[in-house]
Amino acid sequence: MSWLVTGGAGYIGAHVVRAFQKAELAPVVLDNLSSGIRDFVPSDVPFVRGSILDGELIENLIDDHEIEGVVHLAGFKYAGVSVQKPLLTYSQNVTGTAVLLGAMEARGVDKMVFSSSAAVFGSPDVDLVTEETPTGPESPYGESKLIGEWLLRDQGVATGLKHTSLRYFNVVGSGYPDLYDASPHNLFPLVFEALLRGDVPRINGDDYPTPDGTCVRDYIHVADLAAAHAAAALRLSTGEAIETVYNLGSGDGVSVRQIMDAMARVTRIDFEPTIATRRAGDPARIVASGDRASRDLGWTMRHDLDEMVRSAWDARRSAE
Template sequence: MTWLITGGAGFIGSHVVKTMTEAGEGVVVLDDLSTGSPDRLPPGVPLEVGTVLDRDVVDRVLRGYAVTGIVHIAGKKQVAESVHRPLYYYRENVEGARVLLAAAADAAVSRFLFSSSAAVYGTPDVDLVTEDTPCAPINPYGETKLVGEWLVRATGRVHSMATASLRYFNVAGAASPELSDDGICNLVPMVFERLTEGGAPRIFGDDYATPDGTCVRDYIHVEDIATAHLAAARRLVADPTAALTLNVGRGEGVSVAEMIGVIQDVTGRTDATPDVTGRRPGDPARVVASAETIRRELGWTARHDVRSMAESAWAGWRLRHALV
């Protein structure tokens, strides 16, 4: 069979492409290259440049490659940007998913795997977030991911598609330096940027109800994210009635202060005392996944720890910024 991977030239998408092709899956990529790069793709993987908003392009790709399954990763993902540009996020993420699903239904594509986010939960007041924890997103990004899940589930039900939505927690790391995250919106690259500029890492609030006062998160290696996609894709092939919603995390909380300490140790920049500023609006004290459902349903567990995330991300940062 052939899987269409939208957004496959981006940070997470390229890791999914790598893992699925190495496992022998047939893959074609659709990416508008707004944040992705052809250089991220393995040799021989077809790349079609275009957006999921363009129905003609999507139809052509689905027909031309006889696509039988879709992994939908393309979309916008910056929380702060979504607050300032909600209409843009709803168009890119919700309308993009709708167009893609409509094309998939008309082409009789029978499997659909959706890239969702822990942002659908908002600020859960629980020790471990399960898939049954109420969804209450607090920003347009999280809202668009939740609506995307609804679209996927409803379309799958009516058009006999096996479906799965994977709710990522805090993604970090890289399978190789060339595939590292070149953005600076997440904690790890933000700390790298501060340290390489000679500054101090920034902590947004140290007065939360957590052991060290800083926010606690569930960090997950992007390579583990990719193997979760492979496991989910194979489940959709094996079970044509599947309708899954799964957390993808390690089930282990790490505080911002602890993560910064690991990063400083890995980079050797241990002399910079973190600069504590005020809380950011909407940051929950603790968001940690329960990873029990994905283990039970797919037999999948994360393999990487936070140090391997920091080390692999640092190797990529050094390569991209030509650091000795």
């Protein structure tokens, strides 16, 4: 029996695939390569190029590879861009998830780990986000992820689907030198590309009510995130009790200034970031508790900030 990993050729998905291999959960990848990279998928892992909007393809894939469960990462993930492209976001993330669930139901596959997002919370006015914090997404992307969680919930009631959703903030670092974050929207690659061009990275606002005046966020290492997905799949496979939602958070967070300082230390490129005005809608602090995931999934922050930066920097340079 195998596990289908949708979006398994992406930065996060490729790490999940290798975590599944380590856990002896045979992965099969489905990816349309709109943002994924084919070489990220190990040569010994079955790969199917296709869309989660193609229900017939998914049903045939389930039959061909004896799929017992699905880890669902595929989708349109850029929160800012989703405001300009809401229909694309809903098509990929809501309709795509519904089609995937329909194919699973048609073929009797009853286990799913959903890669959700802390974007479902919006800008919560709390010091520490927990699973009980009210949701309030502020972008089509966040809304689409919350609807995805609702779809799983309702399928659980209707068909007995066993499921869990993992919510997380900023994913950074690399677990392997050949896997890197190529996103044009994420902070780490944006800073790296600026440094490689000889430009000076920018901080948007340094007058927030935080210790150093810059925004504080959760940053988690991609290998730790991938391990949590594998742990959740194992619990579903063995029939152990599992919660429907887990936050994968650090509990304390780091500031943008701290990240810039770590970038200078690790890259050995001495720079002083420029300070721009605040971006509209940026809350001062969003940090989540990972206590529930620690209890059930063995979740822990195994990498400090410098290790996150160093692994990401090494992977980015190896891509040249």
